[in-house]
Amino acid sequence: MERTLVIIKPDALSKKIVGKVITTFEEEGFKIVAFKMVLLSREKAEEFYAEHKGKEFYEPLVNFMSSNPCVVMVLEGENIAQKVRDIAGNTDPQKAGEGTLRKLYAQDNRHNIVHAADSLESAEREVKFFFSENEIHHWEERIYKK
Ligand code: GDP
Numbered sequence: 523m524e525r526t527l528v529i530i531k532p533d534a535l536s537k538k539i540v541g542k543v544i545t546t547f548e549e550e551g552f553k554i555v556a557f558k559m560v561l562l563s564r565e566k567a568e569e570f571y572a573e574h575k576g577k578e579f580y581e582p583l584v585n586f587m588s589s590n591p592c593v594v595m596v597l598e599g600e601n602i603a604q605k606v607r608d609i610a611g612n613t614d615p616q617k618a619g620e621g622t623l624r625k626l627y628a629q630d631n632r633h634n635i636v637h638a639a640d641s642l643e644s645a646e647r648e649v650k651f652f653f654s655e656n657e658i659h660h661w662e663e664r665i666y667k668k
């Protein structure tokens with residue numbers, strides 16, 4: 523089954539909308555299989571965003587992402603990486619579609635509420651970056667579902 527990595531960024535904690543973000547995922551029917559709060563060190567934030575090294579937004583992005591804790595989670599489901607990217611919306615909230623998390627809650631193209639892995643390959647790498655296999659739970663959805 524496909525998995526993806528989501529980070530609820532420090533601006534979402536400041537705005538106290540972590541619950542709203544999680545509710546959005548649950549209402550979409552997404553399945554949460556791992557979940558925790560982490561304060562990224564500067565080094566870990568640099569490593570996580572290594573693909574952007576050298577870009578003008580890299581340093582401030584690393585500062586922002588290591589400024590306060592994040593909530594990180596793994597979601598599982600068919601085509602889940604793409605589905606989460608769709609719900610997140612464009613990086614820049616001014617370009618994000620109606621109803622997307624970034625359109626609803628993001629302040630600007632740095633403080634944009636969520637990170638979502640951009641491909642299956644990235645998702646695999648990013649899940650491993652934050653979680654060991656024994657922190658990912660293979661719980662059964664069927665049992666208590668209405
Ligand atoms: P994402 O995959 O939609 O998150 O976007 P990217 O992978 O291109 O960029 C990673 C993160 O860097 C974004 O989510 C933003 O927080 C930040 N970022 C990207 N582009 C810009 C930009 O042009 N300006 C600023 N300030 N931040 C940016």
Ligand code: MG
Binds near residue numbers: 640
């Ligand atoms: Mg990206």
